[in-house]
Amino acid sequence: MMSDVLCSTLSLQAGEPLFGSAKQISVWFLLEFDGRWEAEAFKDSQLSAPVRTYLQLALNTIPHAQVLLIRQQPRLAPPGNTLFVALPREKKPALYEFHLADEDDVPALDLPALLAGDKAYDAHRRTEPLFLVCTHGRRDRCCARVGLPVYEQMAQLAGPAVWQTSHIGGHRFAANVIALPHGIIFGRVRPDSAAPLVDAYRAGMVLPQYYRGRVCYAKVAQAAEFHLRSETGITGPDALRLGSVEPADEEWVVEFRAVESGITYTLRLREAQMQIITSCGDMEPETFTQYQLINLSTAQP
Missing domain, CATH: 3.10.450.630 (Nuclear Transport Factor 2; Chain: A,)
Structure with missing residues (x-):
């Protein structure tokens, strides 16, 4: 039956190209949340009301903004609740990293100042690449079945620079990987292609065979x-x-x-x-x- 076949298998069998399939994004809010991820991870999350209101306002006012929930298993990041704010623009893409005492500290961020490049946030600029692997099985089973092995392999290679993420779109292209700060989405990544992809991006190269798209376009x-x-x-x-x-x-x-x-x-x-x-x-x-x-x-x- 159709329902027993993975959508990622059907896409591959149909010869569907990867390129030109990434959702356009101007800002990503990547918030650590180790609780249950429902099918609509942010919308149905157990985040506190102030945090949800703050992030929802950002989504309502910033075109092409997106909130993703992230986690590490096992956790390798520094202590605190981690928040990344990614600006994957074409020129001078930026990635900010925060380790907060509590998730309720998120609304204290002066978002307009941060997005405007206020020097007060320069100390939070991350210069090392970051990799996110979609493992959101409650959204689509391909993301867990195909994404988790890739996450585990990447975590062995890049440690705390690798996170699991909730749904980013295009689960039929699993495993999906976001490379930051540039905001390049790669698809159909497999455990044996994790090392070449990570090594290439760290060396300042894009591997076109996995390229779905750069989200600023x-x-x-x-x-x-x-x-x-x-x-x-x-x-x-x-x-x-x-x-x-x-x-x-x-x-x-x-x-x-x-x-x-x-x-x-x-x-x-x-x-x-x-x-x-x-x-x-x-x-x-x-x-x-x-x-x-x-x-x-x-x-x-």
Whole structure:
């Protein structure tokens, strides 16, 4: 029966591409919570009312903001209740790390000041990479079955720099891994690919074979970036700047500029529709848009 088949298996069998599938995010609030994660982890959590109100206000007022619950098993982080605030923007992405005495200290953060880059929070800037692995089995069983072995392997490699996270979207691409501060989401990661992925990102390289997308971009730009990296071999996460994204007669024209060389790359993409079972237990497929590369041209500075 369809309900007995993992959605991640169906996606792989259907040949669904990974790229261009990441949800666009401007701010992530990553709050440690070791209690029960329901299917809607933040919405149905047992966080205190002041914390929930504070974070919900942020979600209501900041476009493309998201709250994720995180945990470590066993716990390897410094003492305190951990909160990360990630700003995965294209230029100068930032990651702030807090170890609070109690979760009720979260509302004391001056969020507008933090988002504006107030120097009062410079001491909390994290300079080392952070990795989050979705293991949210109550949202979809693929996340636990496929995600937990990847989390365990990554934790052996990178220790306290690795956390489990609640649902980030796209469980059919499990195991899903977020690499911060850049906010790159990788999919279909397996235990034997954990070390190459971690080592590459720490060395300042993006592995395109696991690339779902960089969350500062819309999905069409994510797809264009993937095609550009695949065609040129550009690997640096900061090596490209998005210029423009324009629709053109059922096609898209996307421009990127290479930071080092100044070369402008123009990509023409065509939309294609694909029907996919998105969650374990679903009986009816949903339609998703993919972006196929038609042409790539270059212009010297």
